[in-house]
Every structure is written in structure tokens, then in C-alpha cells.
Amino acid sequence: MPGENLTRLEAQERQRLVEVASYDVALDLTVSDEVFSSATTVRFSAEPGASTFIDLIARRVHKVVLNGRALDPRTVFAESRVQLDGLREQNVLEILADAEYTNTGEGLHRFVDPVDGEVYLYSQFEVPDSRRMFAVFEQPDLKASFRFTVTAPARWQVVSNSPTPEPVVSGDIATWSFAPTPRISSYITALVAGPYDVVRSELTSSDGRTIPLGVFCRASLSEYMDADYVFEKTRQGFAYFEEHFDYPYPFEKYDQLFVPEFNAGAMENAGAVTFTETYVFRSKVTDAVKERRVVTILHELAHMWFGDLVTMKWWDDLWLNESFAEWASTIATAEATEWHEAWTTFQAMEKTWAYRQDQLPSTHPVVAEINDLEDVLVNFDGITYAKGGSVLKQLVAWVGRDAFFAGVAAYFKKHEWGNTELRDLLVELEATSGRELGEWSKLWLETAGVNTLRAEIEDDGETITSFAVLQSAPDDYPTIRPHRLAIGFYNLRHGKLVREHRVELDVDGERTEVPQLAGIRRPDLVLLNDDDLTYAKIRLDERSLETALAHLSDIDEPLARAIVWGAVWDATRDAETRPSDYVRLVLQNIAAETESTTIRTTLNQLVTTVRLYVDPATRQGILEQAATDLWRLAEQAEAGSDAQFQFVKFFAGLASTAEHVDTLRGLRDGAIALEGLAIDTDLGWELLEGLVLNGAAGEAEIAKALEADNTANGQQAAARARATIATAExxxxxxxxxxxxxxxxxxxxxxxxxxxxxxxxxxxxxxxxxxxxxxxxxxxxxxxxxxxxxxxxxxxxxxxxxxxxxxxxxxxxxxxxxxxxxxxxxxxxxxxxxxxxxxxxxxxx
Structure with missing residues (x-):
């Protein structure tokens, strides 16, 4: 990737010299299958006599005109930059280029649907890829108004940030001239074009405006697009965020576009959000995936305020975007939709990701040191998203929920359409909460690593005589942090472990005494970080661990179960618990788990343990037993349940014996059936992959399956199955x-x-x-x-x-x-x- 980097120092210098007013971007998408024409006119002010550059990645530059003076592209254009010398106070720059479509999900991605041969385009610009579509000052703090004019086949849908205008049609070709956007950063501009199917609706914003809504997907997937449900979650999110942010939706319309071959879950383009089309369910999916789609919908909607309306100055505050959207989408999902256990899902999924990332040698503070674009790219990770979201949940507990929302509302009003740094948010939260947050920020956001919390309990055989919370930190990252957390006391009652006492407190330092717990009968289970308020690994005391392992499936609260699951998994990863014991724990308790994401996350951890962590000398036997037990659990599960479905999927991934092969083959050809389980197209591919894994199927069977499902999904499944072929060749x-x-x-x-x-x-x-x-x-x-x-x-x-x-x-x-x-x-x-x-x-x- 030579010549495509941009350093923070270069961006700061350019921001000092330049202020951008507007872009006029004319794109012709009818040129060829490889390139499109990109004509950009930029109006900007500058320090007279200064020199700078504008970013562009293109196959060929035909014309560069600065303030009416033609420049030789061969001289001023190199790698990803066009050099601009002799600037005036007010400047007009015109650049005409041939830009390339991509097949990498970066820039303007081009996809041909194997079902009907139709072409679909969509843009993906975060972090530095709007320069692949037009010439641009590619940094978040040079906001501007963008006006797009697009020439494309007349029968296509063409969508951008502004409402789609009526096109001017000439034969089979049409031109759409979009209205200028508000002042936004280039990375959230968007273009989506092709014969997409669309369903339209609308809602009324809190300020009385009618906001048009659209849900788009490829025509060949339109029969599976449940647009009404997407609209329902969108309306719930709008109502929640407009109320709690005390700020009306900032854009004119809201389109949600499900696009092929997307690299991430979604992207927060202003008013034109793109999603992976794996969220268009052509086959049965787990409840975990259904819930994740809702969280993703609300995550991107939260970005319309936090990220799009107010944007970070530079990418070291990327976490302000992603962490806030992680936290906001989770609380909105839990409080505004039917997915009330969203915080359990967050604990099981996001925090597991965060703890893993934070224990890698590459861990970094939430506010990372971002020196250039390459630093940004590698920092789209579990720290930026999951740890940051976890720390924000702790911050909400630290300052108080009402004060937090009030501070965020003030932040939006003060900085609308502008760029900010972390301190700008903290100032508003300090004002609404009365808490000084400079030290909190230093300890939580500017240092890396995860703390471990343990309970030190003394009793007289029945009653607690003293209770303290001990905090430790790894040697490489020795920061001891303040925590606002809860401690729960759980006892066995009528076959269930139920919470009978809870205390919430501030924990600080290596040792925090909790005198209010003295004199209380020692419970069967003491759960530190009950309700999962803070970000820390926990270790159970010996008595609590014995109770948890014996009665994990009897814990009444899903979130408490998820915390215990996470604690035991973390101890396994840290080589404190024997991996083979973890395998047994999972297989003995997972059938009673009610939360789909907890099941999914735990079974993925089971796979990791079996394939990587158990002793290689005993691995084959444990692998075989795990798959056998998963099939047994599938047979015993409630007919048609999410658990039954997941047990079958994970059984296929771990199948390893001739008996397992017979079961997979029987399921696939109908000789074996489980009540309530349909072997649909996608599950059929997973069963085939299990056969390929065991050498019981190969290229012939894959080709036959692909012939029956020659779709984008089918081609991807076939690629995965071919790569699974169990030979060195x-x-x-x-x-x-x-x-x-x-x-x-x-x-x-x-x-x-x-x-x-x-x-x-x-x-x-x-x-x-x-x-x-x-x-x-x-x-x-x-x-x-x-x-x-x-x-x-x-x-x-x-x-x-x-x-x-x-x-x-x-x-x-x-x-x-x-x-x-x-x-x-x-x-x-x-x-x-x-x-x-x-x-x-x-x-x-």
C-alpha cells in the first residue's frame, strides 16, 4: 500500500491552511465495467501563496485546473495526491479522472448478481476511501457541503445523502442532480446505485418534519426482505434517540440499504446507511443474529448524531464514534425494543471481544495514538468498539444516567455540524454531573489493560465478618482504576440461584473495604460486578466458584449467568482452569441456557477450546465426544427451538467420526429428521461442509450444490466448502x-x-x-x-x-x-x- 498514507501532522498542517466550502462531484457510471468518470469541482479558501495537496486514487487523471490555470496531471498527480501550489485566498479546483470500481469493499464496489446478471454498486469510504471516487481533502475535520450529480442507467435506483431527485432521462440513460448536503465529513458521503428493490415509508420527527424512509436490497433477494420489521425498529430508535438526545434527527431522509459483499456490519453514511446483506435472511438464522441486526440498525442510527452531526477532529477520537454507538444501541435495544436482554448479549459478545483484545500485545488505550491512516485501520478493533462501549457504560454508572444523557444533549447542541475532541464531551458531562472527569479519563481512556477484581471474605462459619474487593493489574499495564460496581449475593432457593441482596459502591485502589456487607449471612454465590456495570475481569472466591460450577444452569438471571460464563471462560484462556474441564462445563450446562447470544458465544468458545486449548494428546477423543454430545443435545432440545438449531450447526462444525458423517448425510438427504428442524439452503451448506471436513464429500458434491444454489450466498458457501477439503492438496x-x-x-x-x-x-x-x-x-x-x-x-x-x-x-x-x-x-x-x-x-x- 505505498503512497496512500496520510500522517496526522500532514492533516493538521492542511487543516491550518485550508477551509473547504463545497464539492460538486459529477459521476458517470456508464463508461465501462472497470472505470467510471469522476469530475470534481472544489471551492475552498486558503492561506495566500500556500501549497498543499488534495487526495485522489484514480487510474488516470485527465485534467487539473486550479483557479482557471491548467496544470499538467503528469506533473502534479502522483500515487494518491494532486499537488496544489500558489493558492489564493479563494480557490476553485477542477479535476477530471477515471476512477476504478473495486471488488474489495473499499471505494465504489461493483458486484454482478449471478442470479440475473444485474450490476449493483455501493460506496464504502471509512477511513480513507472517498478519494477512490472523487478528489477530496480526505480528513474528518475538513467538513464541507457535497453536491453529487450521477449519470447511470435510467432503470436504476440512485441513492446518496440527500433525497433522490427526479432524474433527467435521455433514452436508456438518466442523470440525477442531488441537492447539496449539510456540512459533513467526506467519509460519510455515499453513493448506492443499481436495480435495487425498494420499500418506502415515513415517520414524523420530534420537530414535526416528515422523514422519508427507504429499505433497499438486490432484486433477487427482495422476497426475503422484511422491510416492515426494519421500519418498526427504526421508528423505535428514532423515538428513543430524539427523546434522550433532546435533538431532532439532523438529516432530511433515512435510507437503509442492504448491499452485497460488505466488509463490516454496516456504515453510518449520513441518511444513507449501508448494511451487510447477510441481514436479509433467506434461510433460518439464530435469534442471536436477529438481535444483532436490531443492535446494528440502532448503532448506525445513533451515529446520525454522534459521528455525523458532531464528528471527531482526528481518528484518535474514533472511539467517540464507535464506543458511543455501541453503548447507545445497546441501551436503546434493551429499553425500546422486544430484545430486553440486550445487556446480557453485550456482556456475552462485546465484552468477551474486548477482554480478548485488551490482553493482546497490541492492546492500546481507548484513546489510541493515531499517527497516520495505517494506525487508524488497525485500530478498528475490540478496544475501539467493545472496550470503549464498556467504559462508557461504566461512565454512565459513574456520573449517573440522567446526568449522562443531559451532558450528551448539551454536547450535540453546542457542537452541531462541527468537529470535537474528547475533552469537549467531558466538559458537558462534568457540568451536568458535578464529577471531575479529568483523572477518570486519564485512568480509563488514556491507559491500556484490564483489571482483575476478587472478593476477600472472612466469616465465622455462617456470617460475614469482613468483606473487601481486591484489585490487581497486569505488570505491563499496572493502572489501578476507580470502578462503580454492584455486588450481588445469590442463594439456592427451590432449585434456583436467586439474588437476595445487592449493594452498589465505588471501588478504588488495590483494596476497598465493604463494611456494609459485614454481619450478613454468607451466600452461596458472591458475584462481583453484578449487573455488569464496570469493565474488569472477575474471579470467584472458592465457595462461589464451586456453587457456580455446580449450579450454573440454575442461576435465575440471564445477565448473571453470562457474567459467570465469562469469568470461567476467561480463567480458561488464562490457563487457570483446565480446558478439558471447561469443555465438560459447557456440555453439561448449555442446554439450560435461554439467551441465544450466550449460547452462540459459549459454543464458539467451546470450539476454540477443543481445537486449540486441550492437550493435543487427548484432543481427538475430546473432539469426538464434544460433537457426540452436541448431537445428543440437539435430539433432546425443544422442537424448533433456537437451541436445537445451534446445536445442529455446531455439531456439523465439529463432526469427526464415521457415525457423525452418517448423521450429517442422513440430515442432508432426509433419512434423519429432527422435529421442528428444516434443512434449508444455508443449513444444507453447513452440513455439506461437515461432510467435506471428514472427507465424505468433495468437489463433485460442492459443484452439485452450487448448481442448485448459484447465488452470491451459494458461491461464498462453495468457496468455504472447497477450502475445507481435508487433504494437503x-x-x-x-x-x-x-x-x-x-x-x-x-x-x-x-x-x-x-x-x-x-x-x-x-x-x-x-x-x-x-x-x-x-x-x-x-x-x-x-x-x-x-x-x-x-x-x-x-x-x-x-x-x-x-x-x-x-x-x-x-x-x-x-x-x-x-x-x-x-x-x-x-x-x-x-x-x-x-x-x-x-x-x-x-x-x-
């Missing part, structure tokens, strides 16, 4: 295709990488270790960031989890001191192997 073929075939789009590469990692016999990957390390530097230098990251992470032979792999990884790191962003990916991979080796050692004891 099959793994090599998958590896070579991903490395060498640049025509493969992002979604195919992503699925092929998942199949490559799927192996019962990890030694199939051993011959590729040397080849992997020989290739990754070239991949990094030649591919776009997203594709490089997908390939480098996806093809790392992690299933080997061996000392030999660790040694080879260390050797590469010693020989390659640059570039830092690539090294970070490899360092994180090594950390995963080292953690697995420590867990394996623990399993032997």
Missing part, C-alpha cells in the same frame, strides 16, 4: 487461490479463509507455514488494506497451535522490523498461539 489449492487470484472479491476470499482454517487434522497446514511467511510481505505491499488484512489473518495456520509455528512466527518478526501495521497482525497471531500453548500445558496438569 485441497489446502494448498485454497491457499494459492487466495494469494494469487486478485479477481476474487472480498466475500469469496473471506469465506475461503474460513474454510482453510476448518480442519480436524491441523497437520494438513504444516507444509504451508514456510510459504505463508514467504508471501505476506508481498500481499501487504500489493493489496488494498482490507484485502491484505483478510488474507494475512485468514491464512495464518493457527489451527496448528504448535511450538514450531510459534518459532517460525518469531523468526519472521525478528527478520522484518517493518511495516508496523503488518507486524501487529503477525504479533497478534503469535499471541494466540502462545496462549493456546499455555492452555495445553495447563490441560496436562
Amino acid at each position: 485441497g489446502k494448498l489449492a485454497a491457499f494459492e487461490a487466495v494469494i494469487n487470484d486478485t479477481s476474487l472479491p472480498n466475500a469469496i476470499v473471506r469465506n475461503a479463509a474460513l474454510g482453510f482454517q476448518h480442519a480436524n487434522d491441523a497437520t494438513l497446514l504444516q507444509p504451508l507455514v514456510e510459504r505463508y511467511f514467504d508471501q505476506i510481505a508481498a500481499v501487504w505491499s500489493e493489496r488494498s488494506y482490507h484485502m491484505a488484512e483478510t488474507i494475512i489473518v485468514g491464512l495464518y495456520p493457527a489451527p496448528l497451535a504448535s511450538r514450531e509455528l510459534a518459532e517460525a512466527t518469531r523468526a519472521w518478526l525478528e527478520e522484518n522490523p517493518e511495516p508496523p501495521a503488518l507486524r501487529r497482525l503477525v504479533i497478534e497471531a503469535l499471541a494466540g498461539v502462545e496462549r493456546a500453548l499455555a492452555a495445553q500445558d495447563r490441560d496436562r496438569r
Whole structure:
């Protein structure tokens, strides 16, 4: 990725010199299948006589005219920049270029639907990719008004940030001239175009305006698009946010577009949000996925205020966008929709992600040091999203819910259409809460690492005589933080573990006495961080741990169960609990779990434990038993239940014996049936992958399945199944295709990488270790960031989890001191192997 970086110092200098008024961007999407015409006119003021540059990634630049003076593109355009010298106080810049469509999900992505041959386009610009569609000062604090004019086939839908105008039609071609946007950052501008199917509705904003709504998807998926449900969640979110933010929705309309081959869950383009079309459910999905879609819908809606209306100055405050949207979408989901256990989901999913990320060598403060664009790209991680959201939940507990919402409302009013830094938010929260937050911010947002909390309890055999909360920190990140948390006392009553006492308090320092708990009968289970208010690992005292392990499924509250699940999983990852014991705990208790995301997260952790953490000498037997038990649980589960569905899916992923193969084959051909379970298209692919995993199916069966399902989903599933083929030749073929075939789009590469990692016999990957390390530097230098990251992470032979792999990884790191962003990916991979080796050692004891 040479020549496409931008440093913070360069951005600060450019912001000092330049103020942008407007962009007029004319795009012609009828030029060819590879490029489109991009004509940009920028009006901006500058320091007279100054020099700067504008960003552009294009195949060819035809014209550069600055203040009426033609510049030679061959002289002023290089790599990703157009040099601008001799600026005036007021400037007009015109650039005409041929820009390229991508198949990587960056810039203007082009997709051809295999069902009907139709072309679909959508933009994805965060962080630095609006420059792939038009010439732009690509940094968040140079906001401007954007006016797009788009020429495209007349039968297409064309959507941008402003309401779609009536086009001017000339034969089969039409031109749409959009009204200018408010002042926004370039990364949230948008263009979506193609023969999308659309359902329209509207709502009334809190200020009385009628806000048009649209839900879009590809025509071949339109029969599966439940637009009415999406509109319902959108209306609930609008009402919740407008009330609690005390600020009407800031844009003119709200379109939600479900697009193919999307790299993330969604993107908060102002008034034109794009979502992964995996949220269009053509087959049965788990309740966890259904809930996640709702959280994602509300996450992007929250961004219309926090991120789009008010935007960070530079990417070191990226967390202000993402962490706030994580927190806001979770509380709105819990309080405004039917998904009332959203905080349980947050604990099971987001906080698990955060704790994992925060214990990697690459951990960083929530407010990360962002020196350039490459730093931004690698920091879209579990710290930015999940830890940041967790810390915000702690901040709400610290300042009080009402004070928090009041401070946020004041922040929006004061900084509307502007750019901010962290301190701007804290000032408003200090004013509404009366709490001084400078020290809190330093400890929570400007330092890395996660604390561990333990209870120290003394009793006289029945009654607590003293109670203290002990706090520790890792040696590398020794910060001790203030926590607002709750302590719950749980007792066995009529076969259930129920909470009978709760105290909420401030914990600070390495030891905090809790005198109000003295004199109370010692309970069966003491749960630190009850209600999950703070961000910290917890360890259960010996008596509580025994109770939890014996009665995990009897804990009455879903959130309390999720906290215990998380504590035991964390102890397993830290090699404090034997991995084989964790496997038994899961298989003995998961059937009673009621929350879909907790089931899904726990079963994924089960897979990690079985495949990486248990002693390799006993792994095969544990693998076989785990799959057998999952099938037994599926047979015993309630007919048609989410649990039954999940048990079958995870059974297919762990199947490893001839008996398992017979079951998979019987399910797929109808010889075996479970009441309430339909083998639909997507589940059929998962069962086929389980057969391929065991050498019981191969290319012929994959090709037959693809012939029956020659859709985008089918092609992705086929790529994953092919990469799962359980031979050294099959793994090599998958590896070579991903490395060498640049025509493969992002979604195919992503699925092929998942199949490559799927192996019962990890030694199939051993011959590729040397080849992997020989290739990754070239991949990094030649591919776009997203594709490089997908390939480098996806093809790392992690299933080997061996000392030999660790040694080879260390050797590469010693020989390659640059570039830092690539090294970070490899360092994180090594950390995963080292953690697995420590867990394996623990399993032997």
C-alpha cells in the first residue's frame, strides 16, 4: 500500500491552511465495467501563496485546473495526491479522472448478481476511501457541503445523502442532480446505485418534519426482505434517540440499504446507511443474529448524531464514534425494543471481544495514538468498539444516567455540524454531573489493560465478618482504576440461584473495604460486578466458584449467568482452569441456557477450546465426544427451538467420526429428521461442509450444490466448502487461490479463509507455514488494506497451535522490523498461539 498514507501532522498542517466550502462531484457510471468518470469541482479558501495537496486514487487523471490555470496531471498527480501550489485566498479546483470500481469493499464496489446478471454498486469510504471516487481533502475535520450529480442507467435506483431527485432521462440513460448536503465529513458521503428493490415509508420527527424512509436490497433477494420489521425498529430508535438526545434527527431522509459483499456490519453514511446483506435472511438464522441486526440498525442510527452531526477532529477520537454507538444501541435495544436482554448479549459478545483484545500485545488505550491512516485501520478493533462501549457504560454508572444523557444533549447542541475532541464531551458531562472527569479519563481512556477484581471474605462459619474487593493489574499495564460496581449475593432457593441482596459502591485502589456487607449471612454465590456495570475481569472466591460450577444452569438471571460464563471462560484462556474441564462445563450446562447470544458465544468458545486449548494428546477423543454430545443435545432440545438449531450447526462444525458423517448425510438427504428442524439452503451448506471436513464429500458434491444454489450466498458457501477439503492438496489449492487470484472479491476470499482454517487434522497446514511467511510481505505491499488484512489473518495456520509455528512466527518478526501495521497482525497471531500453548500445558496438569 505505498503512497496512500496520510500522517496526522500532514492533516493538521492542511487543516491550518485550508477551509473547504463545497464539492460538486459529477459521476458517470456508464463508461465501462472497470472505470467510471469522476469530475470534481472544489471551492475552498486558503492561506495566500500556500501549497498543499488534495487526495485522489484514480487510474488516470485527465485534467487539473486550479483557479482557471491548467496544470499538467503528469506533473502534479502522483500515487494518491494532486499537488496544489500558489493558492489564493479563494480557490476553485477542477479535476477530471477515471476512477476504478473495486471488488474489495473499499471505494465504489461493483458486484454482478449471478442470479440475473444485474450490476449493483455501493460506496464504502471509512477511513480513507472517498478519494477512490472523487478528489477530496480526505480528513474528518475538513467538513464541507457535497453536491453529487450521477449519470447511470435510467432503470436504476440512485441513492446518496440527500433525497433522490427526479432524474433527467435521455433514452436508456438518466442523470440525477442531488441537492447539496449539510456540512459533513467526506467519509460519510455515499453513493448506492443499481436495480435495487425498494420499500418506502415515513415517520414524523420530534420537530414535526416528515422523514422519508427507504429499505433497499438486490432484486433477487427482495422476497426475503422484511422491510416492515426494519421500519418498526427504526421508528423505535428514532423515538428513543430524539427523546434522550433532546435533538431532532439532523438529516432530511433515512435510507437503509442492504448491499452485497460488505466488509463490516454496516456504515453510518449520513441518511444513507449501508448494511451487510447477510441481514436479509433467506434461510433460518439464530435469534442471536436477529438481535444483532436490531443492535446494528440502532448503532448506525445513533451515529446520525454522534459521528455525523458532531464528528471527531482526528481518528484518535474514533472511539467517540464507535464506543458511543455501541453503548447507545445497546441501551436503546434493551429499553425500546422486544430484545430486553440486550445487556446480557453485550456482556456475552462485546465484552468477551474486548477482554480478548485488551490482553493482546497490541492492546492500546481507548484513546489510541493515531499517527497516520495505517494506525487508524488497525485500530478498528475490540478496544475501539467493545472496550470503549464498556467504559462508557461504566461512565454512565459513574456520573449517573440522567446526568449522562443531559451532558450528551448539551454536547450535540453546542457542537452541531462541527468537529470535537474528547475533552469537549467531558466538559458537558462534568457540568451536568458535578464529577471531575479529568483523572477518570486519564485512568480509563488514556491507559491500556484490564483489571482483575476478587472478593476477600472472612466469616465465622455462617456470617460475614469482613468483606473487601481486591484489585490487581497486569505488570505491563499496572493502572489501578476507580470502578462503580454492584455486588450481588445469590442463594439456592427451590432449585434456583436467586439474588437476595445487592449493594452498589465505588471501588478504588488495590483494596476497598465493604463494611456494609459485614454481619450478613454468607451466600452461596458472591458475584462481583453484578449487573455488569464496570469493565474488569472477575474471579470467584472458592465457595462461589464451586456453587457456580455446580449450579450454573440454575442461576435465575440471564445477565448473571453470562457474567459467570465469562469469568470461567476467561480463567480458561488464562490457563487457570483446565480446558478439558471447561469443555465438560459447557456440555453439561448449555442446554439450560435461554439467551441465544450466550449460547452462540459459549459454543464458539467451546470450539476454540477443543481445537486449540486441550492437550493435543487427548484432543481427538475430546473432539469426538464434544460433537457426540452436541448431537445428543440437539435430539433432546425443544422442537424448533433456537437451541436445537445451534446445536445442529455446531455439531456439523465439529463432526469427526464415521457415525457423525452418517448423521450429517442422513440430515442432508432426509433419512434423519429432527422435529421442528428444516434443512434449508444455508443449513444444507453447513452440513455439506461437515461432510467435506471428514472427507465424505468433495468437489463433485460442492459443484452439485452450487448448481442448485448459484447465488452470491451459494458461491461464498462453495468457496468455504472447497477450502475445507481435508487433504494437503485441497489446502494448498485454497491457499494459492487466495494469494494469487486478485479477481476474487472480498466475500469469496473471506469465506475461503474460513474454510482453510476448518480442519480436524491441523497437520494438513504444516507444509504451508514456510510459504505463508514467504508471501505476506508481498500481499501487504500489493493489496488494498482490507484485502491484505483478510488474507494475512485468514491464512495464518493457527489451527496448528504448535511450538514450531510459534518459532517460525518469531523468526519472521525478528527478520522484518517493518511495516508496523503488518507486524501487529503477525504479533497478534503469535499471541494466540502462545496462549493456546499455555492452555495445553495447563490441560496436562
